[in-house]
Amino acid sequence: MSITVPALVQTFDPTWLAIPIFTALTVAEMIAAKMTGRARFEPKDSAASLLMGFGSVVAGIVFGALTGAWVMMVYQARIFDIGFVWWAWIAAFVLDDFLYYWSHRWAHTVRWFWADHVVHHSSQHYNLTTALRQPWFGVFTLKFMWLGSLLALVGFHPAMIGFVSGLNLIYQFWIHTEVIKKCPPWFEAVMNTPSHHRVHHGINARYLDRNYAGVFIVWDKMFGTFQPELDDEDIRYGVVKNLGTYNPLKISLHEWFSIINDMRRAGNWRDAMMYLLAPPGWSPDGSRLTSKEILERWEARQSGGVPESQTGETQAKPAE
Amino acid sequence: MLILLIVLLASIVGISLMVLLNRHLGLNTPAVITSLEDARERLDVDQIGFEAGAAAILSDDGKTALVEERQSGRFGLLAARGDTIVIRYLEPGSVRTARMGEGKDIELSLNDFTFAPVRIAIADRTTARQWADRLNSLQA
Numbered sequence: 001m002s003i004t005v006p007a008l009v010q011t012f013d014p015t016w017l018a019i020p021i022f023t024a025l026t027v028a029e030m031i032a033a034k035m036t037g038r039a040r041f042e043p044k045d046s047a048a049s050l051l052m053g054f055g056s057v058v059a060g061i062v063f064g065a066l067t068g069a070w071v072m073m074v075y076q077a078r079i080f081d082i083g084f085v086w087w088a089w090i091a092a093f094v095l096d097d098f099l100y101y102w103s104h105r106w107a108h109t110v111r112w113f114w115a116d117h118v119v120h121h122s123s124q125h126y127n128l129t130t131a132l133r134q135p136w137f138g139v140f141t142l143k144f145m146w147l148g149s150l151l152a153l154v155g156f157h158p159a160m161i162g163f164v165s166g167l168n169l170i171y172q173f174w175i176h177t178e179v180i181k182k183c184p185p186w187f188e189a190v191m192n193t194p195s196h197h198r199v200h201h202g203i204n205a206r207y208l209d210r211n212y213a214g215v216f217i218v219w220d221k222m223f224g225t226f227q228p229e230l231d232d233e234d235i236r237y238g239v240v241k242n243l244g245t246y247n248p249l250k251i252s253l254h255e256w257f258s259i260i261n262d263m264r265r266a267g268n269w270r271d272a273m274m275y276l277l278a279p280p281g282w283s284p285d286g287s288r289l290t291s292k293e294i295l296e297r298w299e300a301r302q303s304g305g306v307p308e309s310q311t312g313e314t315q316a317k318p319a320e
Numbered sequence: 321m322l323i324l325l326i327v328l329l330a331s332i333v334g335i336s337l338m339v340l341l342n343r344h345l346g347l348n349t350p351a352v353i354t355s356l357e358d359a360r361e362r363l364d365v366d367q368i369g370f371e372a373g374a375a376a377i378l379s380d381d382g383k384t385a386l387v388e389e390r391q392s393g394r395f396g397l398l399a400a401r402g403d404t405i406v407i408r409y410l411e412p413g414s415v416r417t418a419r420m421g422e423g424k425d426i427e428l429s430l431n432d433f434t435f436a437p438v439r440i441a442i443a444d445r446t447t448a449r450q451w452a453d454r455l456n457s458l459q460a
Contacts, residue, residue, distance in 0.1 A: 016327070023334055027341065034345045041347035042402040043339055050335040058328070124404040129338075205368070236365075244399065244406040244435035254434045297368045 003083050009159040014166040022173055026128040032179050039127050039178045046129045048246040052119060053132030055248060063139040071149050071158045080155030092156045093164040094216075100168060101219040103147050104212040108291075114280045115255035116141045122251050124238040126201050131176035136252045171215050172197075192217045195229045202235040205298030208291035240281070240294070351400040352382040359385035363396040366407050370396060377451060380441045386410075386451065395458070397428075399438045408435055410458050418455035424448045428455060 033039035082088045107117035119135040138144075151161050175197040183193045192213040200211040210227035213220050220226035229235075243251060259276060262283075266272035271284045281290035289297070353359050356376050363370040373388035375395075383400040395410040408414070408430060416429040426440040426448055442448035 019327075019331070023338070026338060030338075030342060030345055030347060033347050039347075040403065041342050041345075042404070043343045043348065044402055045404075046342050047335070047339045050338060054328075054331050054335060057331070061324070238404075241408075242404070242406050244401055244408070244438075245433075250434055257433075294368070301368055 003081065003157060005157065005159050006084055009163045012163075014163065014170055018170045018173070022128070022132065025174065029128050029177055029179055033127070036179070040125050041127055041129070042125060044246040045123055045125050046127075048248055048251060049123055049125075049129040049133035051248045052136070052251060053129075053134055055136045055252070056132075056134035059136040059138070067139060067144045067148070068158065070145060071152045071161070074149040075152040075158050078153060078155040082155040082157070084157065084160065088156065088160065089164065092151060092160050093167065095151060095154075095156075096161065096164045097168055097213075097215045098219060099147060099150060100165075100214040101212050101223070103143060104214065105223075105225065108209050108212070109279050110277055111255075111259060111280045111282070112276050113141050113143065115259055118239060118255045118280075119251055121201060121239050122243050124236075124242055126176060126178055126198060126235075126237045128173065128176055130201070130237075131173045133251075137256070140256075168214050176201075188217075190216060190218060196220075196226075198235055199227050199229050201237050203238055203240055204233055204236055205295045206230070206233070207235065208294060240289075348403040351403050351405050353378060353385045353398055353400065353405065354382065356385065356387070359387050359396075359398050362398060362405060363387055363407065367396075367409070372396075375454075377442065377447070380443050384438055384440045386440075386455075395455075397438075399435075401436075406435065408432065410455070412458050413460040415455050415458040417459075418452045420445075420449060420452055426452045426455070431460070 029039055030041060033041055082091075103113075104117075107113040116135045116138045120130075120133055123130050123133055152158050172192070175192055175194045177194050178198065180194040182188060182195050183191070187193065188195065192211070192215055196211045196213065196217050199207045202208075207227060210225055211217065211220050212225055217226065243254065245251070262275040263272040266275055267284070274282055274284070279290045279292070281288045281293070353362070356378050359376070359378060360370075360372045363372065371390040373390035373393075375388035376386060378385045385396075385398045387396045387398075388394075389396060389409075392411075397408045397410055399406050399408075410430070414430055414432070416431050417427075418429075419427045421427040421439065424442050424445045426442065427437060428440055429437040440448075440451070442451065
């Protein structure tokens, strides 16, 4: 069956249109930071984040043809002909966000996917430039081949998927700020907000691997990964082993290199595959710590237990 | 294609302007390690259960600190980068070089490409030399 693509999605790319809005909001946040002190900026860090955002746009252009062609191919084998009926837009938006939740969750719990996503978490700052700190080599995770194609297989048109995922991305921009403390309770209950997402970027033990939501925080509540922001502890942002560089290429590639080095030094095939597929921080001798192990140590300390001797190195923040 | 190039060029200009504004507004306060106690507390928060040993030093400018871990013998290295502190744990193989620079400073490079070399300012040359030797003992 032939499906006519509406002119809206043929000519209108929401993410490109959002760039001037992103710029204006970032400038506004800087001014708010100056006036209220409620946000932190570091010029070199901001420059790195903005260049990462720029690079990700270029990467999207370079690799877009490949991923687009793949999704179109999958769409040819679609199960349903959903087309562009009105309810399909809503369904696509919600289902895309649902898939985002799982994709994001695996991006924190499978090191292969974390190698790409760590880029977004690699700043110790949390401001609107952090939202733009995006990876360049996401195509290497190959997630587009399965998770990114699922909606097309069901029968949603790739142009519609691109459009709603663009809206999802735009929504997630404004939540990367410390300027907004809390939104109205009904909004906090349903939607992802700056407060919820600050938790997600935190490396405090209680905040690791929490709040994976893109737009709707309800997914975290449904699947047991929700953690509200607490008043009794300042949030530390970044990754467990923070970067001491602002070089965008190093930011982009450091975890990939780290995985390759670990796999090369692994004593056997099983360990090599675990370095690739196990949660970040896994090591065969337990000399590094995963998010779960960090939380266990923190809880042991809180309950008065004596933490085990620290002989290892905590590695990447196992948890965007 | 032309539009794309214009957008990309405009983005570079926009990025430069935002960074300049950021700098102009002076939004960052350079990070400082105020004392060895501050360094120990930061290490304990960073690595739950880090037990500091006796050997420790804070650089004269408060930009760097080294704290030995009691049981393992490795060193927690804290280095100010802009308005944040970056931490590394130094074990055998971690250090590439620890050279005495001009005056009494140690220039420390790690075998870690995500950690740019750091200068450790120590007032006393003999102390600086001892720490450089200690760090060099952690080369591969």
